[in-house]
Amino acid sequence: MALLGLQPESAQVEGEVRFSGQNILTLPGDQMTALRGRRISMIFQDPMSSLNPVLTIGQQISETLRAHFDMSRRDAWTRSKHLLDLVRVPGAAGRLQAYPHELSGGLRQRVMIAMALACEPELLLADEPTTALDVTVQAQILDLLLDLRDETNLSILLITHDLGVIANFADRVAVMYCGRVMEAASVGDFFDAPSHPYAEALIRSIPGGSSQERLEAIPGTVPKLTDLPRGCRFATRCLRYRAACSEDLPELREISPGHSTACFRAFDNA
Amino acid sequence: MHRSDPNDVPLMTVHALKKHFPVGRQLFSKEPKAWLRAVDGVDLQIHRGRTLGLVGESGCGKSTLGRLLIRLLEPTSGAIKLDGEEISNVSARKLMGLRKRFQMVFQDPMGSLDPRMKIGESVAEPMYLNGIGNRREKVAEMLEAVSLSPEIANRFPHEFSGGQRQRICIARALTLEPDLIVADEPVAALDVSVQAQIVNLFQDIQQKMGLGYVFISHDLGVVRHIADDVAVMYLGKIVEQGSVKEVLDAPAHPYTRALVSAILPPRPTGVRFRPPVSGDLPSPINIPKGCRFASRCPMAKDLCREEEPVLRRVANGQHAACHFT
Numbered sequence A: 001m002a003l004l005g006l007q008p009e010s011a012q013v014e015g016e017v018r019f020s021g022q023n024i025l026t027l028p029g030d031q032m033t034a035l036r037g038r039r040i041s042m043i044f045q046d047p048m049s050s051l052n053p054v055l056t057i058g059q060q061i062s063e064t065l066r067a068h069f070d071m072s073r074r075d076a077w078t079r080s081k082h083l084l085d086l087v088r089v090p091g092a093a094g095r096l097q098a099y100p101h102e103l104s105g106g107l108r109q110r111v112m113i114a115m116a117l118a119c120e121p122e123l124l125l126a127d128e129p130t131t132a133l134d135v136t137v138q139a140q141i142l143d144l145l146l147d148l149r150d151e152t153n154l155s156i157l158l159i160t161h162d163l164g165v166i167a168n169f170a171d172r173v174a175v176m177y178c179g180r181v182m183e184a185a186s187v188g189d190f191f192d193a194p195s196h197p198y199a200e201a202l203i204r205s206i207p208g209g210s211s212q213e214r215l216e217a218i219p220g221t222v223p224k225l226t227d228l229p230r231g232c233r234f235a236t237r238c239l240r241y242r243a244a245c246s247e248d249l250p251e252l253r254e255i256s257p258g259h260s261t262a263c264f265r266a267f268d269n270a
Numbered sequence B: 001m002h003r004s005d006p007n008d009v010p011l012m013t014v015h016a017l018k019k020h021f022p023v024g025r026q027l028f029s030k031e032p033k034a035w036l037r038a039v040d041g042v043d044l045q046i047h048r049g050r051t052l053g054l055v056g057e058s059g060c061g062k063s064t065l066g067r068l069l070i071r072l073l074e075p076t077s078g079a080i081k082l083d084g085e086e087i088s089n090v091s092a093r094k095l096m097g098l099r100k101r102f103q104m105v106f107q108d109p110m111g112s113l114d115p116r117m118k119i120g121e122s123v124a125e126p127m128y129l130n131g132i133g134n135r136r137e138k139v140a141e142m143l144e145a146v147s148l149s150p151e152i153a154n155r156f157p158h159e160f161s162g163g164q165r166q167r168i169c170i171a172r173a174l175t176l177e178p179d180l181i182v183a184d185e186p187v188a189a190l191d192v193s194v195q196a197q198i199v200n201l202f203q204d205i206q207q208k209m210g211l212g213y214v215f216i217s218h219d220l221g222v223v224r225h226i227a228d229d230v231a232v233m234y235l236g237k238i239v240e241q242g243s244v245k246e247v248l249d250a251p252a253h254p255y256t257r258a259l260v261s262a263i264l265p266p267r268p269t270g271v272r273f274r275p276p277v278s279g280d281l282p283s284p285i286n287i288p289k290g291c292r293f294a295s296r297c298p299m300a301k302d303l304c305r306e307e308e309p310v311l312r313r314v315a316n317g318q319h320a321a322c323h324f325t
Helices: A029-035 A057-068 A073-086 A105-117 A135-152 A163-169 A187-192 A197-204 B062-069 B092-101 B119-129 B135-145 B150-154 B162-174 B192-209 B220-226 B244-249 B254-261 B302-306
Strands: A040-043 A123-127 A155-159 A172-177 A180-186 A253-256 A259-261 B012-023 B034-046 B051-055 B077-082 B102-105 B180-184 B212-216 B229-234 B237-243
Touching: A040 A105, A057 A073, A057 A105, A073 A105, A105 A135, A135 A155, A135 A163, A135 B254, A155 A163, A163 A187, A172 A187, A172 A197, A180 A187, A180 A197, A197 B192, B012 B062, B034 B062, B034 B237, B051 B062, B051 B220, B062 B102, B062 B180, B062 B212, B092 B102, B102 B162, B119 B135, B119 B150, B119 B162, B135 B150, B135 B162, B162 B192, B192 B212, B192 B220, B212 B220, B220 B244, B229 B244, B229 B254, B237 B244, B237 B254, B244 B254
Parallel strands: A040 A123, A123 A155, B051 B212, B051 B229, B102 B180, B180 B212
Antiparallel strands: A172 A180, A180 A259, A253 A259, B012 B034, B012 B077, B229 B237
């Protein structure tokens, strides 16, 4: 949300977000509006509440197009049909006249993707795009996103809590805990050699497939974001805790090329 | 351990259970325009000390079935027997007494706790309704059973995390020492790191108290972990059932096979994952003739579009409703 400047006005945002070399946090409002939806777009978890229930699918996709391009209604409508074809909606021409409630969850998410891709963005932020969908449909939507990535040279930031989705659909992964990145690595390194205790614990808590064995749960609960501990935010639940962890906040540092971690312990043997 | 033999008299037996909801109304008539066949002829057995996993996609009727089992909904037709005694048509008064024996745990632990009631009051409510005394001690005992401190009885739900609230809901469901708990997606709303804690808790309680569970979930990974038996639902019907091993390791119905292969491998495989089936669930208002899965089935033949298959035995305890298994 902060990346796109979508957070409420009361939120304080610091730091830099560079997009193609330009810090977009300091962009004036109108330039940000031009960028948002045009070069960076977003899809959300719940496709029902992100679509307008009283407008047809065709009207909503056309609206996006006409907001960014000088386009006639007719051209926008034709382009909308192509977009629905692109996201593999069967019978696209007929679906343009449909209202969101007439579509299934999977089809609605396809429509959301069509809208997000309407202006051929360079970056797509997908916030839990399949969490609200069923497993068989989830696989279809993620497969579609990968196809589109390859067809249109799109970059995707996929936000998910599902490690299975990461394992099968991502190239690189960053693990967040309480507002900070704990570990960043290629997907292969992350699953084979996680270095942050939180990442290790996450991987261990995946149901392994063999039934009835006990799951390894992470003890304790996530601290409140309004009341964070002083040092490492995972310290209270960490199996490799030592006193220094509650003193200083560990910074994200590289342990091998392309693999960074924010844990003091990870550098003990180095 | 209380794990009983599956050949014992089942705790609950369900036969030809149906629930149809009216949709819309015709002009000048009391007849509805159409019927939504949420549950459309289900047979099940639930055993003491065992867990039945009920899986399927959203809209397949699994939550409706869960609610029918504990009589939160009136069935349209069919039989539900508890220890051999018919309960699908008992009086409201008798039902009140029966309710002690089956409890439910819901998906959203915030929505199922009254925000203005203290934890202790919420947990004691079932005992209060049933006129059972000694509530304070029992509340403390139940909170301890779910690994919470008895001191939290004086606090309010908003002070707790999702996982803690789900523990409170479980404590409340346990106060009357039920024989059966129907848990409808109890971990779906929780963080992954907390899901494992709650799944372990369900297993510990079952070992201690020997109760039967119906565990409704769309997550086959969790079901494989917690359940002994599985029933797979598709558009209001059970298409396959049997032990976890039989059904998930050697699925006989093409739909179960699709569900199992839609589980993402938990670790990178180096191969691009491909979706097993296309399309999604048809509407339960216009259920197609013949096999309900035929429109998405990779091996559908003419027969499938004509004749609806019935559940047939394919292995030891495994049954599937497919013409071609």
